[in-house]
Amino acid sequence: MLNAISYPGKTFPHDPALRGYQILYHRDQVNHCPCCSRTHWYVGRVSAECGFCAAALPLADAVTGHGTHRPGARPAFFADAA
Secondary structure, eight states: OOOEEEETTEEEEOSGGGSOOOOOBOTTSOOOOTTTOOOOEEEOSSEEEETTTOOEEEBTTOOOSTTSSOTTOOOHHHHHHO
16 A cells, blocks of 8 residues: 655655644634634635635535546536527
8 A cells, every 4th residue: 555655855645644734624613814814715615715815725524536526417507508
């Protein structure tokens, strides 16, 4: 099993627990922006953006990676146009 991603002279831990502190946006908490300390956010499907300085944070409960989009799934407004 892959334990680390290697690059000439450097290794990068593959285990997320070894990567260190990660700032995440939690939907059920008051989140302060790490850049400007304000609490106004635009929340999307996989990230949240600060309303003042545009700093982006990943959502703690977001599903990312392979399989996040279903093939063949289309929004309802496209079905009427066809």
